[in-house]
Amino acid sequence: MAGLNVSIAFFFLVFGVCQALRQLSKRLLSPGAYSCLARELAGSLQLCMSCLELRMLMEIGLWGGGFGPDVVLTLLFLLFAVHGASFDGASANPTISVQEFLLLESSLAATAAKLLAQGAGMVMGWALTKLYWSWELTHFHFIQNLIASECSSSIHTALYHAAFVEGTCAFFFHLVLLKLCQSHLMYQVPALAATVTFLTYTAGPFTGAFFNPALATATTFHCSGSTFWDYIQVYWLGPLTGMLAALILHQGNIPRFFQKNLLYRQKSKYKIPKARVAAHVEGDERRQKREGEKSNSEPCA
Template identity: 85%
Template sequence: MAGLNVSIAFFFLVVGVCQVLRQLSKRLLSPGAYGCLARELAGSLQLCMSCLELRMLVEIGPWGGGFGPDVVLTLLFLLFAVHGASFDGASANPTVSLQEFLLLESSLAATATKLLAQGAGMGMGWAVTKLYWSWELSQFHLIQNLIAPECISAIRTALHHAAFAEGSCSFLFHLVLFKLRQSHPVYRVPALAATVTFLSYTAGPYTGAFFNPALATAATFHCSGSSFWDYIRVYWLGPLTGMLTALLLFQGNIPRLFQKNLLYRQKSKYKIPKAKFLTASGQGSSLARGNPAPLWAWCLA
């Protein structure tokens, strides 16, 4: 279990360093630059390094360390709970940033900056993690360095099945995200962590269950076994389609493109009361006889 302890210490170190980076950036940068650039950069760096180390444990741990998937799933849940609590509003996910743009919550310039920061953070995370593995602090890292040149694609099923799996994971993740947007972090963070853990357990054997295009690009695009366009179809088009489907299902429209609700009929907030005529007993309506009704004859239900 010494190798597992080294990985757990690495997780703590990554979260601590990224938290320091966030605090320094918040003090030195303007709120706009921090929110669009530094926060996303730190979040993407933290997510990429943690997920690469965890993916290494998934591949090598069962036969190299003797622990089962329950250990990895527990670590996954705890990691994403920590990410949710420490990200300070960052998404570290291009589909979430594009969703905010389509919901008119972010401008084009801010969205483009976030996407660039996410790409830079993922690239830095991949490079730093590779350097960390080269130190071979545990037997897991030694094995990882030996098998790294023979890296195999995470797509282990037909392409249309893989794209459907990534799209479905993204669809369910974004539906939960929509539902919990206004919830208190005490409830939102563990609920999202549990959702990610469940989706990873379900779709992981088929595609790795990234449903994050930037993370998938850093983790598996360099591996052999699938072409570049296969990766684009599965890890970019699949999650983007899932996000758009969740947005349409939840909102009924895409505010950035059109305002009309395509799925749901808008109901008026106010009820228009119906007018009733009061007539004296044994007499017909004054209006029916052509005479104007007295003011007391009108009442609103």
């Protein structure tokens, strides 16, 4: 359990550093620069480093440390709960940023800045985690360094099935996110953490269940066994397609491109009682009758 304790200490260290980075940048930068750049950079850095260490535990710790998958899944739930509570509105996920753009919640320039910050955060997270592993503080890290140069692809099924799996995971994740977007953080955070945990448990053996293009790019694109185009189809096109399907199902349209609702009829927010409607129609008929009689009584010019 000593190796697991070191990993838990690493999670706390990553959270503390990224939280300090958020607080410092919030004081030094303008609100726009903070929300589009610093916040996304810190969130992506925190997500990437935590997920890389957790992925290492998932691959090596199950047989090298003797603990079961329940430990890893519990850590996954707790990590995403901490991420949701500490990200301060950052998404650290390109599909969420594109979704905000399609919902008219973010401009093109802001979306592009977020994507760049997410990419930079993921690259920094990968480099810093590799440096941390090189210190070989535990036997897990020693084994990880031995197999790092020979890592294999996370795609363990047919290509079309892998893209479908990633798209389905993204679909359910974004559907839950859209349903809970107006909910209190106290309900939103555990619900999203439970969704991520369930999807990872279900789809992990097939694709790793990333449904986050930036995270997948930093984690598995350099591994052999699949081509670059295979990775793009599975880890970029799959999640983006799932996000679009969830958005259309929830909204009935894509607000950025057209306003007409394709799936749902627009209903009036307020219902008028039938008796009031009948009285209103009857009053209109009486008024029109009086006006007609008045016009008939007037002499012709």
